[in-house]
Amino acid sequence: MPDPESQQYETFVELFARYEGDLRAFVRSLLPTWYDADEVVQQVALVAWRKFDQFDPSTSFIKWACVIARFEALGYRRKLARDRLVFREDLMAKLAEEAAEETEERKSENAALEGCLKKLPAAQRELVTMAYTPGTTTKELANRAGVKPGSFYMRLNRIRKVLLDCVETTMAQEGTA
Amino acid sequence: MKLTEQEQRWLEDYCNETISADEFEKFQDAMEANAELRRAFRKYLSIDAGLRQGSESVQEIGLAWSSPEPGNVVALPGAWKWVAIAAAGVMGIFFATRPLPVTPVADASDKKVEPSAQGFGVLTGVDGAAWESHPELAQGDLLPAGEIRMTAGVAQLELFSGVTLVVEGDAAFEIHSSMEMSVVRGKIRANVPEPAHGFRIRSAEGEVVDLGTEFAVNITNGKSEVHVLDGEIEWYPNGAPNKKLMKKGEALRWTQDGALETLVAKAGSFVGMRELNERLNSGRSSRRNVWLDHSRRLARDERVVAYYPMSQPGQWHRELYNEARETEAATDGAIVAAKRAVDRFGHADGALDFSGTGSRVKVNVDEELSSLTLMAWVKIDSLDRWYNSLFLTDGHELNEPHWQIMDDGRLFFSVKRREADREKKLWDKHIVYSKPFWTPAMSGKWTHIATTYDTSTYTVTHYINGKQFHQEVLPENMQVDRVKIGAASIGNWSEPTRNDAKFSVRNLNGSMDEFAIFSAALSAVEIAELYESGKP
Numbered sequence: 001m002p003d004p005e006s007q008q009y010e011t012f013v014e015l016f017a018r019y020e021g022d023l024r025a026f027v028r029s030l031l032p033t034w035y036d037a038d039e040v041v042q043q044v045a046l047v048a049w050r051k052f053d054q055f056d057p058s059t060s061f062i063k064w065a066c067v068i069a070r071f072e073a074l075g076y077r078r079k080l081a082r083d084r085l086v087f088r089e090d091l092m093a094k095l096a097e098e099a100a101e102e103t104e105e106r107k108s109e110n111a112a113l114e115g116c117l118k119k120l121p122a123a124q125r126e127l128v129t130m131a132y133t134p135g136t137t138t139k140e141l142a143n144r145a146g147v148k149p150g151s152f153y154m155r156l157n158r159i160r161k162v163l164l165d166c167v168e169t170t171m172a173q174e175g176t177a
Numbered sequence: 178m179k180l181t182e183q184e185q186r187w188l189e190d191y192c193n194e195t196i197s198a199d200e201f202e203k204f205q206d207a208m209e210a211n212a213e214l215r216r217a218f219r220k221y222l223s224i225d226a227g228l229r230q231g232s233e234s235v236q237e238i239g240l241a242w243s244s245p246e247p248g249n250v251v252a253l254p255g256a257w258k259w260v261a262i263a264a265a266g267v268m269g270i271f272f273a274t275r276p277l278p279v280t281p282v283a284d285a286s287d288k289k290v291e292p293s294a295q296g297f298g299v300l301t302g303v304d305g306a307a308w309e310s311h312p313e314l315a316q317g318d319l320l321p322a323g324e325i326r327m328t329a330g331v332a333q334l335e336l337f338s339g340v341t342l343v344v345e346g347d348a349a350f351e352i353h354s355s356m357e358m359s360v361v362r363g364k365i366r367a368n369v370p371e372p373a374h375g376f377r378i379r380s381a382e383g384e385v386v387d388l389g390t391e392f393a394v395n396i397t398n399g400k401s402e403v404h405v406l407d408g409e410i411e412w413y414p415n416g417a418p419n420k421k422l423m424k425k426g427e428a429l430r431w432t433q434d435g436a437l438e439t440l441v442a443k444a445g446s447f448v449g450m451r452e453l454n455e456r457l458n459s460g461r462s463s464r465r466n467v468w469l470d471h472s473r474r475l476a477r478d479e480r481v482v483a484y485y486p487m488s489q490p491g492q493w494h495r496e497l498y499n500e501a502r503e504t505e506a507a508t509d510g511a512i513v514a515a516k517r518a519v520d521r522f523g524h525a526d527g528a529l530d531f532s533g534t535g536s537r538v539k540v541n542v543d544e545e546l547s548s549l550t551l552m553a554w555v556k557i558d559s560l561d562r563w564y565n566s567l568f569l570t571d572g573h574e575l576n577e578p579h580w581q582i583m584d585d586g587r588l589f590f591s592v593k594r595r596e597a598d599r600e601k602k603l604w605d606k607h608i609v610y611s612k613p614f615w616t617p618a619m620s621g622k623w624t625h626i627a628t629t630y631d632t633s634t635y636t637v638t639h640y641i642n643g644k645q646f647h648q649e650v651l652p653e654n655m656q657v658d659r660v661k662i663g664a665a666s667i668g669n670w671s672e673p674t675r676n677d678a679k680f681s682v683r684n685l686n687g688s689m690d691e692f693a694i695f696s697a698a699l700s701a702v703e704i705a706e707l708y709e710s711g712k713p
Contacts, residue, residue, distance in 0.1 A: 025226030029219050033194055034229065085191075085201045091209050098212070099219055106223050113227040132229040148353035150322055157189045164224050 012052050016045060019062045022106055026066055026099055030073045030092050032085050040076050044069045062103050070096040109167050116166035124159050131156055180217055182310065186323065188221045195322060197295055199616065296320045296618075297355040298336035304456045306330030306346060317622040324351045327363070331448050331456070338373040342366065343448050366393040366406075366447040382431055383414040393447040404428040404442035458523070464713060465522040471710035475693065476500045483507030483542055483694040485667070488520050488527030497529075497538050506544035507694070513537050515668065520690040521554055521623040521713040528690035529668070532558060536684050537566075537669035542662035542694065549660045550695035551580050551590075552627040552707060557687040558620055560584045564683045567626065568692065569670040573605075576661040580628060581670075581683070586613030588639045588647070590628045592657045607655035609637040611647035623690075625708045631698035632658050638701075643708025645701055667692055 016023075023044065028037040047068050048055075055064055073092065080086050087095065120128070131152075147155075180188070187204040190196035196204065208215050296319030308314040310326040320334060327346040334342040338355035348363020359379040369376045369387040377386045380396045390408040395401060403412060405423045412421045412429060423429065428440040472486055484501040497510035512529065515536040520527025529538065553567055563584050570577040573593055581589045588611040597605035615624070627640040635656040639647040651657075664671070669684040691711065699707070 021226065021230045024230070025223045028226055029222045032191075085196060085198060088205055088209075091205055094209070095215055095219070098215060102216075102219060109220070109223055110227055113224065117228075128228050148357060150351060150353040151359065153189070153193045153195060154323065154351070156193065160189075160192070160221065160224050160228070163228070164221065167224065 008052065011057075012049055015061045016048065016065075019065060021110070022062055022103065023065050023069055025106065026096075027069050027073055029099060030070070030087065030096055031076065036076065036080075040069065040072050043072050043076070047072065060103070063100055066096070066100045066103070070100075108171060112167045112170040113163060115170060116163050119166065120159070120163070124155075124162075127155060128159060180214070184214055184217070188218055190323075191218075192222060192225050199618075295322065297352050298334055298340075300332060301335045302331075302333030302453055302457050304331045304453060304460060306332040315622075317619075319618050320352050322352075324349060324361070331453055333450065333453055336373075336376075338376065339370045340373045340376050341368040341450055343368075343450055343453055345448055360394060360396045362396050362398065364393065364395045364447055366449060367391065368450060369408075381415075383412060386411045386413065393444075395446070398433075400430055400432045402428060402430045402440070404440075404444070404447070406442055406444045406447075461522050461713060465524070468522070468711045471707075472500075472691075476502050478695075479503040480695045480697045480699075481693060482544055482546065482696045483540065483692075485510055485538070485540075485692045487529050487690045487692075488524060499540070504544070507542040508540055510538040510540045510667065513539060518688045520688075521556070523713075528556070528688040530688045531566075531668035531685040532687065534682055534684060535669070537671065538667040539664070539671070540667065541664050544662075544696070545576075546660045546662070546694075546696045547658070548632050548696065548698040549578065549630045550627060550693075550697065550699045550704075551578070552625075552691075552693045552695070552699075552704075553689055554623055554625055554691040554711065555685065555687055555689045556621060556623045557582070557615060557685070559617065559686050560586060560615060561686055562682055562684070564589070564670070564681075565685050566666070566669045566683045567685065567689075568665060568667050568694075569683075570662055570665040571671040574661070574663070576657055576659060578630070578660055578662070579670075582615065582685075583610070586615035587611055588614060588626065588628065588641075590630070590637055590639065592630065592660055594655045594657050604655075607651050609639070609647070609649045609651070611639040611641075614641045614646060623713055625711065627699070627704050627707065629698035629704070630660065632656075632660075636698075638698075640701070640704045640708075642712075643705040645704075662694070 020041070024037055024041050027040045027044070028034060031037050031040060044065065048065055051068070055061070070093075073096070074089065077086055077089065077092065086092075117125070184207065187196065187200065187207070190200065191204060208218065298320045300314060300316055300318050300320060303316045306314075307328045307330055308326070309328045310324060311321055314321070314325075320336075326349045327344060329346040331346070332344050334344060334352075336342070336352065336355040340355070342358075343366045344350065345364040348365070349361035350358055350363060350365065352358045356373065356375060357377050357379070361381075365378065367376065367378065367387065368391050369389060371389060374387060374389050377384055378394055379385075380394065380401060382401055385392065385394060385403055388409040388411060391406040392408075392410050393404045393406060395404075403410070403423070405425050405427050407425050409425070410423050412423055414421070414431070421429075426442050428442040430438040430440055475481060476484055481501045482504055483499050483506065485497050485499060487497065489498055495512045497512055499507045499509050501507065513536065514533050515529040515531050515538060516533065517526040518528045518530035519525055529536075531537065551568055555567070557565070560582060561584070565582040565584070566580075567582065568578075568580045570579065573579065575593050575595070578590065578592045583589055589608055591606040591608040593606045595603075595605055597603060625640075625642050629638045629640075630636075631638075635651040637649050637651065638645060668689060670681065672681070
């Protein structure tokens with residue numbers, strides 16, 4: 001393990017902080033819930049730091065971290081209870097492999113999303129903020145918002161759809177899509 | 178890529194963690210086959226990730242500022258967390274920044290999960306209904322979550338609260354709970370018994386709350402109506418300060434621009450439960466007639482070795498006639514403990530219920546068969562035994578078939594090839610399992626099950642509801658050229674050589690109303706025809 005007091009540690013923290021969101025999204029696309037993704041990303045942080053000596057700074061950090069994340073996710077998958085709805089191993093591997101090729105695309109999407117989020121009406125914005133409060137389930141939130149989970153999900157689905165359309169339009173306009 | 182509605186729903190349900198196990202399987206299959214879908218899936222989840230990250234920073238920046246100890250904030254989000262760590266410069270902290278898991282993931286091996294199913298009600302009657310949103314939806318199914326779109330026909334829905342709904346297409350609606358639904362368009366008649374008072378239907382224009390006992394709505398784009406057929410309702414128009422109490426015989430029409438008109442309630446404009454029931458009965462009896470015709474032809478098919486339709490006259494009889502006309506190979510059956518029950522066409526005493534322990538029909542089939550088809554219509558209540566019998570020969574001798582369902586819903590077929598040698602780990606047969614076809618959500622639904630064994634290719638094929646479900650060639654050392662049956666049981670297993678009274682509980686927890694054995698492996702087309710001509 002590299003020395004925590006070194007300049008290297010600061011570099012690592014900086015890199016990890018910059019790409020943590022992308023990494024989290026990558027892991028989330030392999031595992032069934034955000035809880036699972038958070039667990040694995042935490043593990044990835046540890047492993048990546050341990051192996052940071054082996055990272056070649058002239059290459060892409062996110063691609064390097066995704067390789068680690070892919071292995072951690074596969075390992076985590078094997079520990080999951082059998083009744084959990086988790087992707088078959090070969091499908092998971094395929095998803096991971098393809099995702100690693102899309103990091104640039106994700107980056108421009110994220111930039112577009114920021115703009116799109118600002119255009120979202122306040123009420124929807126509030127719903128989104130509520131929906132992603134860590135440690136609460138959508139069912140609890142639906143109760144709190146006074147609607148049934150079904151319609152809560154439906155609203156979330158609609159918001160995601162609106163944002164996705166907005167992101168795609170933005171990217172098409174910028175000629176990146 | 179333009180996603181189909183089904184694909185879009187998979188993404189949404191997966192993302193919301195509300196996808197059912199069944200749908201998840203289909204989703205995985207589709208993803209494996211379709212690179213574009215995988216791509217769309219990643220894109221969708223990355224939007225979700227972006228939303229989450231955005232939300233975290235909004236909330237938790239606030240938290241971070243208000244915390245007295247900045248280096249020790251629990252669950253600092255995204256980049257902010259890292260700022261805190263960099264400031265602290267100590268590894269230990271950053272692993273403490275996420276809350277520890279509350280419930281550790283249990284080891285799969287020691288986890289016994291209570292079976293569960295999802296839905297707020299059951300689709301209990303269907304007359305020509307076409308489901309745009311859920312093409313596979315059939316009578317007896319649990320109502321799916323999310324918007325349900327029906328383009329034509331009439332359907333009866335029974336919610337767990339006791340509310341009965343009759344829906345006429347073209348309709349689009351969503352069941353939010355057993356006490357609440359929303360309607361985009363369509364005619365819906367609701368019968369609300371006392372325990373379910375307070376049931377509400379929402380539309381874009383307002384909300385109807387039932388105070389008992391029957392009302393109907395007709396929601397269209399331009400104008401909508403509510404009719405009180407019996408009892409009282411409350412009508413809450415959107416944006417208006419006051420509710421309106423409406424009594425039996427009153428009706429209200431409103432248009433998009435807010436104009437209101439009072440009318441007289443017309444029950445005749447909405448299909449009611451009784452009318453639908455009459456339609457269903459006539460539909461069922463015409464399907465029963467189709468089946469009867471086909472059944473008579475089947476009895477004369479020379480490949481039919483044994484044929485036991487269970488709707489036979491004389492319900493006090495404890496004999497079940499073998500109706501196969503062309504051979505004398507099989508005896509009539511002896512009914513043991515099994516009780517007469519309602520058959521798949523709704524006729525009393527047309528089926529046998531094997532749920533009582535010990536229930537069976539004993540038969541004897543005295544002919545060696547070169548190939549084989551087994552076919553049954555069954556209604557499974559639950560699979561609570563290890564082995565749930567369909568048709569098994571007594572004991573298990575060489576060349577004898579066993580046909581049953583495992584507790585996890587897999588169909589099981591085998592023909593014994595040789596004696597097992599446990600020490601040398603030599604098995605006596607090759608078991609052809611399908612993947613699970615049955616889940617608790619199918620409880621009480623009639624299902625057509627058929628399995629063929631073709632000795633010319635040593636191929637075993639399982640069919641569920643007329644469709645091929647699994648196919649497998651027996652391994653070379655397990656191939657059997659001729660099938661023997663002899664003494665056997667329908668719906669249970671008998672161990673003839675044992676003298677003690679203890680026996681394995683393997684009876685089918687459910688009913689059967691038709692069973693046949695053929696001395697040939699029927700083709701996929703023939704199996705489909707058996708299903709089509711016999712479906713209720």
